[in-house]
Amino acid sequence: MDIPYTVMPRRDTGLYNAKLGIWLFLASEVMLFGALFSSYILLRVGSYPGVWPHGLLNVPVGTVNTLVLICSSVTVVLGWAALKANQFAKYRKIQAITLACAGMFCCIKSYEYYDKFTHYEVILKDGRVIDGHLVEKVGGGQLVDGRRQPPEAIVIHGVEFPADAKAAGMAKVPLIHNLEKASGHHLEHKEFRIPWSDTKKVQNYGPWHNTYLAIYFTMTGLHALHVIGGALVIGWIWGPGAAMWKSDPERYTNRVEVSGLFWHFVDLVWIFLFPILYLL
Amino acid sequence: MSDNKAHHGHGDHSKTYWLVFFALIIGTIVTVGAYFIHFDTIFLTIALALAIASVKASLVAGWFMHLASEQRMIYTILGFTAFFFLGMMLLTIWAMQDTPKPIFP
Amino acid sequence: MSQSTKTAHAPAHGAHHSGGDHHDPGFWRTYVFSTDHKVIGIQYGVSSLIFLFMGFLLMLAMRWQIAWPNQPIPVVGPLLEAVLGQPASGGVLGADLYNSFGAMHGTIMVFLGVVPLGFAAFGNYLVPLQIGAPDMTFPRINMASFWSFLVGGLIMMVSFFIPGGAAQGGWTSYSPLATSIPTDGQTYWIIGMVFLITSSLLGSVNFIATVIQLRAPGMGWMRMPFFTWAQFVTAFILLLAFPPLEAAAVLQLMDKVAGTSFYLPTGLITGGKLADISGGGSPLLWQHLFWFLAHPEVYVLILPAMGIVGEVIANNSRKPIFGYRSLVYSVLAVGFISFIVWAHHMYLTGMGTKISTFFQTTTMIISVPSVIILTCLFLSLWGGSIRFNSAMLFSLAFLPMFGIGGLTGLPLGFNFSDIHLHDSYYVIAHFHYVVAPGSIFALFAGVYYWYPKATGRKMNELLGKIHFAGSFVFMNLIFFPMFAQGIAGMSRRMSDGGASYMVSDATADVVGRLAKSVIDANVGISVAAFLLGVSQIPFIINFFMSMFRGEKVTSDNPWDATTLEWQTPTPPPHGNFTESIKVYRGPYEYSVPGAARDFLPQNQPSRA
Numbered sequence: 001m002d003i004p005y006t007v008m009p010r011r012d013t014g015l016y017n018a019k020l021g022i023w024l025f026l027a028s029e030v031m032l033f034g035a036l037f038s039s040y041i042l043l044r045v046g047s048y049p050g051v052w053p054h055g056l057l058n059v060p061v062g063t064v065n066t067l068v069l070i071c072s073s074v075t076v077v078l079g080w081a082a083l084k085a086n087q088f089a090k091y092r093k094i095q096a097i098t099l100a101c102a103g104m105f106c107c108i109k110s111y112e113y114y115d116k117f118t119h120y121e122v123i124l125k126d127g128r129v130i131d132g133h134l135v136e137k138v139g140g141g142q143l144v145d146g147r148r149q150p151p152e153a154i155v156i157h158g159v160e161f162p163a164d165a166k167a168a169g170m171a172k173v174p175l176i177h178n179l180e181k182a183s184g185h186h187l188e189h190k191e192f193r194i195p196w197s198d199t200k201k202v203q204n205y206g207p208w209h210n211t212y213l214a215i216y217f218t219m220t221g222l223h224a225l226h227v228i229g230g231a232l233v234i235g236w237i238w239g240p241g242a243a244m245w246k247s248d249p250e251r252y253t254n255r256v257e258v259s260g261l262f263w264h265f266v267d268l269v270w271i272f273l274f275p276i277l278y279l280l
Numbered sequence: 281m282s283d284n285k286a287h288h289g290h291g292d293h294s295k296t297y298w299l300v301f302f303a304l305i306i307g308t309i310v311t312v313g314a315y316f317i318h319f320d321t322i323f324l325t326i327a328l329a330l331a332i333a334s335v336k337a338s339l340v341a342g343w344f345m346h347l348a349s350e351q352r353m354i355y356t357i358l359g360f361t362a363f364f365f366l367g368m369m370l371l372t373i374w375a376m377q378d379t380p381k382p383i384f385p
Numbered sequence: 386m387s388q389s390t391k392t393a394h395a396p397a398h399g400a401h402h403s404g405g406d407h408h409d410p411g412f413w414r415t416y417v418f419s420t421d422h423k424v425i426g427i428q429y430g431v432s433s434l435i436f437l438f439m440g441f442l443l444m445l446a447m448r449w450q451i452a453w454p455n456q457p458i459p460v461v462g463p464l465l466e467a468v469l470g471q472p473a474s475g476g477v478l479g480a481d482l483y484n485s486f487g488a489m490h491g492t493i494m495v496f497l498g499v500v501p502l503g504f505a506a507f508g509n510y511l512v513p514l515q516i517g518a519p520d521m522t523f524p525r526i527n528m529a530s531f532w533s534f535l536v537g538g539l540i541m542m543v544s545f546f547i548p549g550g551a552a553q554g555g556w557t558s559y560s561p562l563a564t565s566i567p568t569d570g571q572t573y574w575i576i577g578m579v580f581l582i583t584s585s586l587l588g589s590v591n592f593i594a595t596v597i598q599l600r601a602p603g604m605g606w607m608r609m610p611f612f613t614w615a616q617f618v619t620a621f622i623l624l625l626a627f628p629p630l631e632a633a634a635v636l637q638l639m640d641k642v643a644g645t646s647f648y649l650p651t652g653l654i655t656g657g658k659l660a661d662i663s664g665g666g667s668p669l670l671w672q673h674l675f676w677f678l679a680h681p682e683v684y685v686l687i688l689p690a691m692g693i694v695g696e697v698i699a700n701n702s703r704k705p706i707f708g709y710r711s712l713v714y715s716v717l718a719v720g721f722i723s724f725i726v727w728a729h730h731m732y733l734t735g736m737g738t739k740i741s742t743f744f745q746t747t748t749m750i751i752s753v754p755s756v757i758i759l760t761c762l763f764l765s766l767w768g769g770s771i772r773f774n775s776a777m778l779f780s781l782a783f784l785p786m787f788g789i790g791g792l793t794g795l796p797l798g799f800n801f802s803d804i805h806l807h808d809s810y811y812v813i814a815h816f817h818y819v820v821a822p823g824s825i826f827a828l829f830a831g832v833y834y835w836y837p838k839a840t841g842r843k844m845n846e847l848l849g850k851i852h853f854a855g856s857f858v859f860m861n862l863i864f865f866p867m868f869a870q871g872i873a874g875m876s877r878r879m880s881d882g883g884a885s886y887m888v889s890d891a892t893a894d895v896v897g898r899l900a901k902s903v904i905d906a907n908v909g910i911s912v913a914a915f916l917l918g919v920s921q922i923p924f925i926i927n928f929f930m931s932m933f934r935g936e937k938v939t940s941d942n943p944w945d946a947t948t949l950e951w952q953t954p955t956p957p958p959h960g961n962f963t964e965s966i967k968v969y970r971g972p973y974e975y976s977v978p979g980a981a982r983d984f985l986p987q988n989q990p991s992r993a
């Protein structure tokens with residue numbers, strides 16, 4: 001038994017099956033990310049004035065990642081065009097760049113995640129707040145009664161806010177020059193060694209830290225899963241799946257087109273994610 | 281290779297793809313540049329960033345994804361999707377706006 | 386089920402559709418990891434019937450607790466205690482366990498029972514047959530859909546046995562309640578839901594692509610059977626309404642396992658303490674995203690049922706269905722509008738009057754096409770020569786039952802009357818009239834009607850009629866009194882059925898006296914629920930016995946039907962049609978004047 005229209009388009013719709021299938025799938029993806037974007041807007045508009053953080057992310061790094069994704073998008077479509085023109089070798093080369101871009105995107109993203117997970121906010125018992133990157137945790141860590149002991153001290157490279165800063169909403173606006181503008185004095189970057197017993201709350205900038213980071217990690221994480229999934233499929237078609245080019249070139253080209261459509265969609269989502277998370 | 285009417289003449293399309301590519305790069309640079317300029321009102325920044333993002337998205341959808349010359353069936357499906365997406369977003373926002381503010385500040 | 390001997394394989398074609406070859410697929414490939422839409426349909430059907438039964442058993446345990454609060458459940462109680470331990474201590478269904486069972490009753494019935502049966506099982510089996518297609522467009526994705534469904538279902542089942550038991554936050558899983566309960570049940574629920582959503586996504590892409598791409602020559606849009614139309618619209622609803630719930634579920638999962646606060650507001654107090662969370666979230670966000678799915682979901686529960694009823698009625702009244710075009714346009718309208726009515730579930734969340742009015746208006750508008758559908762189905766009976774077989778009886782009963790369910794929904798759609806009725810047993814009665822005597826009856830009708838196609842044997846009529854009579858009587862005895870209970874002010878989700886709110890002093894005041902009689906009704910309802918269970922025994926016997934003992938059909942078209950699924954061998958072989966099929970006429974050409982027989986199959990070229 002053969003399913004009709006797996007390769008050739010049906011006359012009245014002008015589509016082959018997989019193309020319709022991927023567009024239906026993308027329609028559902030629009031609703032998935034649409035719901036997340038709506039949530040973002042809602043949470044942001046609904047937040048109390050002045051608490052939505054700005055400038056937590058590294059814009060140049062994000063820009064580079066945007067460019068990487070744009071590059072991969074153009075190579076995907078050029079690779080498909082090469083196949084259409086019967087130039088298999090050229091397609092192989094171009095699509096390799098796509099895969100490299102995908103890898104690079106993931107690397108950069110991991111670096112950004114790592115940076116956030118090592119970024120700490122330490123609230124001291126006297127109300128002061130120290131905000132910066134973890135240098136080291138001194139001692140601790142041994143298991144006692146099955147529970148891990150806290151370190152003796154924690155070393156942070158960052159800045160210190162006076163006790164009333166948090167109340168004034170300053171610590172919630174971590175962009176340093178904003179802070180300096182707000183507080184009127186220069187904040188010095190240096191290393192702090194804080195005994196654990198002085199701390200009231202030690203928390204890194206993971207998704208639990210605030211709603212902005214929560215939505216940042218969730219949306220970019222979901223997007224990264226799409227990148228990985230897309231790269232795996234494209235990579236499979238490019239590598240082991242390429243045998244089909246010999247047996248059924250049209251079907252193979254269709255596969256490349258369909259996987260490419262998915263890839264463009266992933267790029268498209270990022271086009272919106274980048275400004276709303278990094279810039280606004 | 282036999283061809284179908286959905287994709288016509290490919291060789292010259294590469295040029296379009298490169299043009300779109302450069303437009304996307306420029307769009308990105310303009311967005312980031314605007315971010316560093318710091319307008320007086322945040323609304324201007326938001327409006328500009330979203331406007332550029334929409335243009336970029338349309339470029340990707342229209343030419344990389346060939347939506348500019350797609351079949352009617354796809355347009356129909358995406359039309360409904362867009363409608364429901366906007367419905368979800370705008371009605372939810374409206375519902376939130378049309379709600380008395382919480383008592384606790 | 387006898388296996389067809391015909392290998393419908395066309396080796397001549399160059400491009401083979403899938404990597405695996407099917408020459409002699411062997412037992413596992415034929416019955417378990419099958420890509421054949423009919424096998425997948427039957428797999429879905431059997432598993433969802435089992436889930437339906439489990440959901441019902443949960444409810445029986447709950448009904449015991451409602452009618453006889455804090456008394457050990459006879460027979461089953463000790464068993465529950467042995468398996469679940471403390472929550473069922475003494476054989477009593479404790480409050481926590483009641484909450485679990487309630488949440489899982491809803492979840493199982495909706496997501497593992499009625500939707501998979503109505504959409505995935507009947508749809509998979511019939512849609513390709515009705516449009517003259519060899520299979521679904523993406524057979525392997527179809528298989529993945531079933532297995533994803535099964536994994537999701539198993540995760541839900543496993544969650545009963547983890548420490549703390551299954552989810553307790555209701556099938557609606559409102560945050561912060563759902564995430565503040567300190568057990569892991571909710572986490573399992575969310576992960577299970579993600580699998581179920583994936584399953585229905587894969588299924589719906591397949592359905593839509595199949596209907597669009599694989600209609601046989603001549604099968605124009607307006608020649609598609611009403612059932613297929615209903616499935617087509619349902620598939621669109623699933624495709625576009627489920628992803629927001631998936632997004633919502635991901636956010637809730639983050640709240641549960643990563644300590645985020647998407648749905649948790651600042652200043653939230655749980656267990657008497659200020660919660661240690663970052664705050665800033667919005668509980669209403671969950672409700673919006675949830676109901677964005679869950680309202681369209683009720684049409685997923687009802688549209689396939691309407692499709693089945695349409696087919697059965699047309700066939701057994703031996704006349705064309707009334708207003709085929711109105712039916713089609715109404716189904717389309719219902720599907721479309723169902724996306725913009727969701728906040729009628731949220732009138733009591735403090736929404737403003739403007740937005741309330743908007744949703745109230747759309748809710749009233751959507752009732753118009755629903756009424757058109759029901760009216761057309763009723764009018765189809767006019768002047769027909771009706772055959773009262775089991776399938777037809779269930780379909781006929783569907784009409785008033787759905788009518789009651791639908792009309793009692795109107796007071797819930799008006800925000801002023803909803804203030805009184807919200808979250809009461811009136812709501813329970815209303816939507817159960819739609820989904821239990823409504824959808825479930827239609828699904829039974831479908832089973833009786835298409836059973837001969839799948840097995841080559843008819844089900845026993847006498848047992849079928851006993852099944853019908855019992856189900857019809859007891860369904861109404863269960864749900865009708867709930868309207869009265871709800872109007873009198875009895876809230877849903879009370880583990881003692883409201884006994885602790887009862888005023889027993891007969892002289893106290895009018896409200897108190899009413900409450901006593903209202904509470905007493907619980908006993909009658911629970912007895913009826915038990916008897917409803919007993920009434921299913923003939924069905925179960927019938928279902929299995931008829932496979933071996935049922936009357937064999939003498940033709941491929943035992944009901945003298947017009948649609949294409951009856952023009953195949955019985956049961957249809959892999960690839961469905963033995964010769965290429967072409968469609969010449971609409972789906973319901975019954976009793977056409979001048980025709981030789983009282984029905985004209987869609988693929989019959991001339992009237993002779």
Ligand code: HEM
Nearest residue numbers: 444487488491494495499555556557820821877878879914
């Ligand atoms: C046919 C026998 C059925 C009976 C006797 C029954 C009975 C009930 C009762 C009494 C409740 C209220 C429990 C409470 O509020 O504490 C309930 C809740 C519910 N039922 Fe059913 N039901 C049946 C079938 C179904 C079916 C077929 C569906 C769906 C398709 C369904 C879906 C639900 C849902 C969603 C809830 C709400 C659960 C919650 O509060 O979270 N039920 N059922």
Ligand SMILES: [Cu+2]
Nearest residue numbers: 680727729730
């Ligand atoms: Cu609703």
